Amino acid sequence: MKSFLQDVNLGLGKKNKKLSSKWFYDFHGSKIFEQITRLKEYYPTRTEIKILKDNKIEIAKRIGKSAVLIEPGAGDIKKIGIFLSSLDEPKKYIPLDISEDYITKISKGFRKKYPKVAITPKGYDFSKNNKLPFKINSSENVTIFFPGSTIGNFDSKDAVKFLKKLKSKFKAKKIIVGVDLIKDIPTLISAYNDKKGITAKFNKNILKRINTELGGDINLNYYKHLAIYNKSKKRIEMRLKSIKKNNIKINGSKYLIKKNEEIHTENSHKYTVKSFKKLANQAGWKIGKTWVDDKKLFSVHCLDLSS
Ligand SMILES: C[S@@+](CC[C@H](N)C(=O)[O-])C[C@H]1O[C@@H](n2cnc3c(N)ncnc32)[C@H](O)[C@@H]1O
Structure with a gap:
Protein backbone atom coordinates (compact mmCIF):
# COMPACT_ATOMS: atom_id res chain seq x y z
CA MET A 1 0.00 0.00 0.00
CA LYS A 2 3.07 2.23 -0.10
CA SER A 3 2.20 3.55 -3.54
CA PHE A 4 -1.41 4.31 -2.49
CA LEU A 5 -0.15 6.37 0.47
CA GLN A 6 2.48 8.14 -1.66
CA ASP A 7 -0.08 8.96 -4.33
CA VAL A 8 -2.61 10.27 -1.79
CA ASN A 9 -0.03 12.46 -0.06
CA LEU A 10 1.16 13.81 -3.40
CA GLY A 11 -2.36 14.47 -4.68
CA LEU A 12 -3.74 16.10 -1.54
CA GLY A 13 -0.57 18.18 -1.15
CA LYS A 14 -1.28 19.95 -4.47
CA LYS A 15 -3.01 23.31 -4.78
CA ASN A 16 -5.56 21.72 -7.09
CA LYS A 17 -6.12 18.49 -5.19
CA LYS A 18 -6.41 15.27 -7.13
CA LEU A 19 -6.48 11.51 -6.64
CA SER A 20 -6.07 8.87 -9.34
CA SER A 21 -9.23 7.03 -10.39
CA LYS A 22 -7.31 3.75 -10.18
CA TRP A 23 -7.78 3.90 -6.38
CA PHE A 24 -11.57 3.54 -6.73
CA TYR A 25 -11.05 -0.12 -7.39
CA ASP A 26 -10.63 -2.44 -4.45
CA PHE A 27 -12.97 -5.46 -4.25
CA HIS A 28 -15.80 -3.25 -2.96
CA GLY A 29 -15.16 -0.53 -5.59
CA SER A 30 -15.20 -3.14 -8.38
CA LYS A 31 -18.56 -4.42 -7.08
CA ILE A 32 -19.94 -0.85 -7.12
CA PHE A 33 -18.68 -0.42 -10.67
CA GLU A 34 -20.59 -3.59 -11.62
CA GLN A 35 -23.75 -1.90 -10.28
CA ILE A 36 -22.97 1.23 -12.33
CA THR A 37 -22.80 -0.85 -15.51
CA ARG A 38 -26.41 -1.94 -14.92
CA LEU A 39 -27.82 1.57 -14.38
CA LYS A 40 -30.36 2.99 -16.78
CA GLU A 41 -28.30 6.17 -17.16
CA TYR A 42 -25.04 4.31 -17.87
CA TYR A 43 -25.36 3.74 -21.62
CA PRO A 44 -21.69 2.73 -22.35
CA THR A 45 -21.82 -0.88 -21.12
CA ASP A 184 -25.21 15.80 -25.84
CA ILE A 185 -24.10 16.99 -22.42
CA PRO A 186 -27.16 15.90 -20.35
CA THR A 187 -26.73 12.28 -21.51
CA LEU A 188 -23.04 12.41 -20.61
CA ILE A 189 -23.58 13.97 -17.21
CA SER A 190 -26.40 11.69 -16.10
CA ALA A 191 -24.26 8.65 -16.95
CA TYR A 192 -21.85 9.85 -14.23
CA ASN A 193 -24.44 11.22 -11.82
CA ASP A 194 -27.23 8.66 -11.54
CA LYS A 195 -30.41 9.19 -9.59
CA LYS A 196 -29.79 6.26 -7.20
CA GLY A 197 -26.45 7.74 -6.10
CA ILE A 198 -24.41 4.66 -7.04
CA THR A 199 -21.73 6.71 -8.84
CA ALA A 200 -21.54 9.00 -5.80
CA LYS A 201 -20.86 5.92 -3.64
CA PHE A 202 -18.22 4.79 -6.14
CA ASN A 203 -16.52 8.21 -6.07
CA LYS A 204 -16.51 8.26 -2.28
CA ASN A 205 -14.99 4.75 -2.15
CA ILE A 206 -11.62 6.43 -2.64
CA LEU A 207 -12.12 8.32 0.65
CA LYS A 208 -13.38 5.16 2.34
CA ARG A 209 -10.20 3.34 1.26
CA ILE A 210 -8.04 6.17 2.60
CA ASN A 211 -9.74 5.71 5.98
CA THR A 212 -9.63 1.92 6.13
CA GLU A 213 -6.30 1.23 4.43
CA LEU A 214 -4.25 4.30 5.31
CA GLY A 215 -5.71 5.14 8.73
CA GLY A 216 -7.37 8.37 7.54
CA ASP A 217 -10.07 10.16 9.48
CA ILE A 218 -12.12 11.70 6.64
CA ASN A 219 -15.79 12.33 7.36
CA LEU A 220 -17.43 11.11 4.13
CA ASN A 221 -20.55 13.15 4.88
CA TYR A 222 -18.55 16.35 4.32
CA TYR A 223 -18.06 15.49 0.64
CA LYS A 224 -20.44 15.73 -2.26
CA HIS A 225 -20.11 13.89 -5.58
CA LEU A 226 -19.83 16.12 -8.66
CA ALA A 227 -19.77 15.19 -12.36
CA ILE A 228 -19.20 18.04 -14.79
CA TYR A 229 -18.50 18.13 -18.52
CA ASN A 230 -15.37 20.08 -19.39
CA LYS A 231 -16.22 21.26 -22.91
CA SER A 232 -12.77 22.45 -23.92
CA LYS A 233 -11.09 19.22 -22.77
CA LYS A 234 -13.98 17.06 -24.00
CA ARG A 235 -14.18 15.07 -20.83
CA ILE A 236 -16.37 14.26 -17.85
CA GLU A 237 -14.61 15.17 -14.64
CA MET A 238 -15.62 13.59 -11.36
CA ARG A 239 -14.81 15.52 -8.26
CA LEU A 240 -15.50 15.41 -4.53
CA LYS A 241 -16.54 18.79 -3.22
CA SER A 242 -16.13 19.63 0.44
CA ILE A 243 -19.31 21.13 1.89
CA LYS A 244 -17.52 22.49 4.96
CA LYS A 245 -14.03 23.35 6.11
CA ASN A 246 -12.42 20.24 7.60
CA ASN A 247 -9.07 18.91 8.70
CA ILE A 248 -8.01 15.44 7.71
CA LYS A 249 -5.20 13.29 9.05
CA ILE A 250 -3.71 10.46 7.03
CA ASN A 251 -0.90 8.42 8.50
CA GLY A 252 0.81 11.38 10.16
CA SER A 253 0.13 13.94 7.38
CA LYS A 254 -2.42 16.70 7.88
CA TYR A 255 -4.49 18.53 5.28
CA LEU A 256 -6.87 21.43 5.63
CA ILE A 257 -9.72 21.17 3.14
CA LYS A 258 -11.50 24.47 2.64
CA LYS A 259 -15.25 24.85 2.24
CA ASN A 260 -16.17 24.27 -1.45
CA GLU A 261 -12.70 22.95 -2.24
CA GLU A 262 -12.73 20.11 -4.78
CA ILE A 263 -10.68 16.95 -5.10
CA HIS A 264 -10.50 15.85 -8.74
CA THR A 265 -10.88 12.06 -8.88
CA GLU A 266 -11.51 10.98 -12.49
CA ASN A 267 -11.37 12.11 -16.10
CA SER A 268 -13.33 10.34 -18.77
CA HIS A 269 -12.34 11.69 -22.17
CA LYS A 270 -14.79 11.53 -25.06
CA TYR A 271 -13.82 11.27 -28.72
CA THR A 272 -15.21 11.45 -32.21
CA VAL A 273 -14.30 8.60 -34.55
CA LYS A 274 -12.00 11.07 -36.29
CA SER A 275 -10.25 12.34 -33.16
CA PHE A 276 -9.68 8.78 -31.92
CA LYS A 277 -8.23 7.80 -35.30
CA LYS A 278 -5.76 10.67 -34.99
CA LEU A 279 -4.74 9.54 -31.52
CA ALA A 280 -4.28 5.91 -32.63
CA ASN A 281 -2.20 7.04 -35.62
CA GLN A 282 0.05 9.10 -33.33
CA ALA A 283 0.74 5.91 -31.38
CA GLY A 284 1.68 3.95 -34.52
CA TRP A 285 -1.63 2.12 -35.03
CA LYS A 286 -4.04 2.30 -37.92
CA ILE A 287 -7.78 1.79 -37.70
CA GLY A 288 -8.64 -1.52 -39.37
CA LYS A 289 -12.34 -1.18 -38.66
CA THR A 290 -14.72 0.92 -36.58
C1 LIG B 1 -14.06 1.56 -16.51
S1 LIG B 1 -13.72 0.02 -15.74
C2 LIG B 1 -13.90 -1.10 -17.12
C3 LIG B 1 -14.07 -2.51 -16.70
C4 LIG B 1 -14.29 -3.51 -17.86
N1 LIG B 1 -13.12 -3.57 -18.72
C5 LIG B 1 -15.50 -3.14 -18.68
O1 LIG B 1 -15.36 -2.95 -19.89
O2 LIG B 1 -16.60 -3.07 -18.12
C6 LIG B 1 -11.97 0.14 -15.53
C7 LIG B 1 -11.30 -1.15 -15.06
O3 LIG B 1 -9.88 -0.94 -15.08
C8 LIG B 1 -9.31 -1.27 -13.83
N2 LIG B 1 -8.20 -0.33 -13.63
C9 LIG B 1 -8.27 1.00 -13.44
N3 LIG B 1 -7.04 1.54 -13.37
C10 LIG B 1 -6.17 0.49 -13.51
C11 LIG B 1 -4.76 0.40 -13.53
N4 LIG B 1 -3.98 1.48 -13.39
N5 LIG B 1 -4.20 -0.82 -13.72
C12 LIG B 1 -4.98 -1.93 -13.86
N6 LIG B 1 -6.33 -1.90 -13.84
C13 LIG B 1 -6.91 -0.70 -13.67
C14 LIG B 1 -10.41 -1.16 -12.82
O4 LIG B 1 -10.21 -1.96 -11.68
C15 LIG B 1 -11.63 -1.55 -13.63
O5 LIG B 1 -11.85 -2.94 -13.59
Missing part, protein backbone atom coordinates in the same frame (compact mmCIF):
# COMPACT_ATOMS: atom_id res chain seq x y z
CA ARG A 46 -25.07 -1.98 -22.78
CA THR A 47 -24.20 -0.13 -25.99
CA GLU A 48 -20.71 -1.63 -26.23
CA ILE A 49 -22.10 -5.11 -25.48
CA LYS A 50 -24.58 -4.74 -28.35
CA ILE A 51 -21.83 -3.61 -30.74
CA LEU A 52 -19.68 -6.60 -29.73
CA LYS A 53 -22.58 -9.04 -30.07
CA ASP A 54 -23.68 -7.71 -33.46
CA ASN A 55 -20.14 -7.93 -34.85
CA LYS A 56 -18.63 -10.89 -33.02
CA ILE A 57 -18.00 -12.94 -36.17
CA GLU A 58 -16.13 -10.14 -37.89
CA ILE A 59 -14.22 -9.33 -34.70
CA ALA A 60 -13.18 -12.99 -34.39
CA LYS A 61 -12.06 -13.06 -38.04
CA ARG A 62 -9.97 -9.94 -37.55
CA ILE A 63 -8.30 -11.37 -34.46
CA GLY A 64 -7.48 -14.61 -36.27
CA LYS A 65 -6.21 -18.01 -35.17
CA SER A 66 -4.53 -19.06 -31.89
CA ALA A 67 -5.05 -15.73 -30.21
CA VAL A 68 -3.37 -14.77 -26.97
CA LEU A 69 -5.87 -12.32 -25.51
CA ILE A 70 -4.77 -9.81 -22.90
CA GLU A 71 -7.32 -7.56 -21.24
CA PRO A 72 -5.91 -4.69 -19.11
CA GLY A 73 -8.46 -3.44 -16.57
CA ALA A 74 -10.64 -6.47 -17.24
CA GLY A 75 -13.10 -5.85 -14.36
CA ASP A 76 -16.01 -8.30 -14.42
CA ILE A 77 -14.69 -9.90 -17.67
CA LYS A 78 -18.20 -10.06 -19.11
CA LYS A 79 -17.36 -8.71 -22.55
CA ILE A 80 -14.66 -11.13 -23.73
CA GLY A 81 -17.20 -13.99 -23.46
CA ILE A 82 -19.22 -12.37 -26.23
CA PHE A 83 -16.71 -13.35 -28.93
CA LEU A 84 -14.45 -15.94 -27.23
CA SER A 85 -16.49 -18.88 -28.57
CA SER A 86 -16.36 -17.41 -32.09
CA LEU A 87 -12.53 -17.35 -32.13
CA ASP A 88 -10.49 -19.94 -34.00
CA GLU A 89 -8.70 -22.00 -31.32
CA PRO A 90 -7.83 -19.21 -28.88
CA LYS A 91 -4.79 -20.15 -26.79
CA LYS A 92 -4.73 -17.92 -23.76
CA TYR A 93 -6.76 -15.28 -22.00
CA ILE A 94 -4.94 -13.07 -19.48
CA PRO A 95 -7.25 -10.68 -17.60
CA LEU A 96 -5.27 -7.99 -15.75
CA ASP A 97 -6.61 -5.65 -13.11
CA ILE A 98 -5.41 -3.47 -10.26
CA SER A 99 -8.28 -5.00 -8.25
CA GLU A 100 -6.47 -8.30 -7.77
CA ASP A 101 -8.82 -10.14 -5.35
CA TYR A 102 -11.76 -9.27 -7.56
CA ILE A 103 -10.22 -10.42 -10.85
CA THR A 104 -9.00 -13.65 -9.23
CA LYS A 105 -12.43 -14.45 -7.83
CA ILE A 106 -14.36 -13.53 -10.95
CA SER A 107 -12.05 -15.56 -13.23
CA LYS A 108 -12.77 -18.81 -11.35
CA GLY A 109 -16.21 -19.34 -12.87
CA PHE A 110 -14.91 -18.28 -16.26
CA ARG A 111 -12.28 -21.06 -16.30
CA LYS A 112 -14.99 -23.71 -16.00
CA LYS A 113 -16.84 -22.22 -18.97
CA TYR A 114 -13.82 -22.26 -21.32
CA PRO A 115 -11.76 -25.33 -20.33
CA LYS A 116 -9.73 -25.27 -23.57
CA VAL A 117 -8.39 -21.73 -23.04
CA ALA A 118 -5.58 -21.13 -20.53
CA ILE A 119 -7.02 -18.42 -18.29
CA THR A 120 -4.50 -16.74 -15.99
CA PRO A 121 -5.76 -13.63 -14.16
CA LYS A 122 -3.11 -11.31 -12.73
CA GLY A 123 -3.04 -8.26 -10.51
CA TYR A 124 -1.27 -5.56 -12.50
CA ASP A 125 -1.20 -1.75 -12.49
CA PHE A 126 -1.03 -0.71 -16.15
CA SER A 127 -0.34 2.93 -15.30
CA LYS A 128 3.16 2.01 -14.14
CA ASN A 129 6.13 0.70 -16.01
CA ASN A 130 6.24 -2.55 -14.04
CA LYS A 131 7.50 -5.83 -15.46
CA LEU A 132 4.70 -7.84 -17.06
CA PRO A 133 3.42 -10.61 -14.76
CA PHE A 134 3.53 -13.17 -17.61
CA LYS A 135 5.81 -14.18 -20.46
CA ILE A 136 5.16 -13.00 -23.98
CA ASN A 137 6.50 -14.64 -27.07
CA SER A 138 6.66 -12.05 -29.87
CA SER A 139 5.73 -14.67 -32.48
CA GLU A 140 2.35 -15.19 -30.78
CA ASN A 141 -0.89 -13.69 -32.04
CA VAL A 142 -1.25 -11.18 -29.19
CA THR A 143 -4.50 -9.18 -29.17
CA ILE A 144 -5.28 -6.58 -26.55
CA PHE A 145 -8.92 -6.25 -25.58
CA PHE A 146 -9.48 -2.85 -23.95
CA PRO A 147 -13.22 -2.18 -23.65
CA GLY A 148 -15.23 -0.01 -21.25
CA SER A 149 -13.75 3.27 -22.52
CA THR A 150 -10.97 2.83 -19.96
CA ILE A 151 -8.74 4.53 -22.58
CA GLY A 152 -10.77 7.68 -21.80
CA ASN A 153 -9.35 7.78 -18.28
CA PHE A 154 -5.96 8.78 -19.73
CA ASP A 155 -5.36 12.28 -21.07
CA SER A 156 -4.45 12.16 -24.75
CA LYS A 157 -0.67 12.24 -24.16
CA ASP A 158 -0.84 9.28 -21.78
CA ALA A 159 -3.30 7.46 -24.05
CA VAL A 160 -0.75 7.67 -26.89
CA LYS A 161 2.00 6.42 -24.56
CA PHE A 162 -0.20 3.54 -23.43
CA LEU A 163 -1.10 2.49 -26.98
CA LYS A 164 2.62 2.61 -27.86
CA LYS A 165 3.42 0.46 -24.83
CA LEU A 166 0.90 -2.16 -25.96
CA LYS A 167 2.99 -2.54 -29.08
CA SER A 168 6.48 -2.38 -27.59
CA LYS A 169 6.01 -4.14 -24.26
CA PHE A 170 2.92 -6.34 -24.69
CA LYS A 171 3.93 -7.23 -28.29
CA ALA A 172 0.36 -6.62 -29.46
CA LYS A 173 -0.50 -7.21 -33.12
CA LYS A 174 -4.06 -5.95 -32.72
CA ILE A 175 -6.13 -3.96 -30.26
CA ILE A 176 -9.91 -4.12 -29.89
CA VAL A 177 -10.72 -0.94 -28.00
CA GLY A 178 -14.00 0.60 -26.81
CA VAL A 179 -14.19 4.38 -26.97
CA ASP A 180 -17.00 6.59 -25.71
CA LEU A 181 -18.21 9.23 -28.15
CA ILE A 182 -18.89 12.95 -27.74
CA LYS A 183 -22.64 13.51 -27.45
CA TRP A 291 -18.13 -0.17 -35.34
CA VAL A 292 -20.62 2.39 -34.00
CA ASP A 293 -24.17 1.84 -32.66
CA ASP A 294 -27.22 3.35 -34.39
CA LYS A 295 -27.50 6.22 -31.92
CA LYS A 296 -23.77 7.04 -32.25
CA LEU A 297 -23.23 6.74 -28.53
CA PHE A 298 -20.19 4.45 -28.47
CA SER A 299 -17.49 3.08 -30.77
CA VAL A 300 -15.39 -0.06 -30.93
CA HIS A 301 -12.24 -0.03 -33.06
CA CYS A 302 -9.95 -2.74 -34.31
CA LEU A 303 -6.44 -1.28 -34.45
CA ASP A 304 -3.78 -2.86 -36.64
CA LEU A 305 -0.04 -2.22 -36.63
CA SER A 306 0.72 0.52 -39.11
CA SER A 307 4.09 -0.92 -40.09
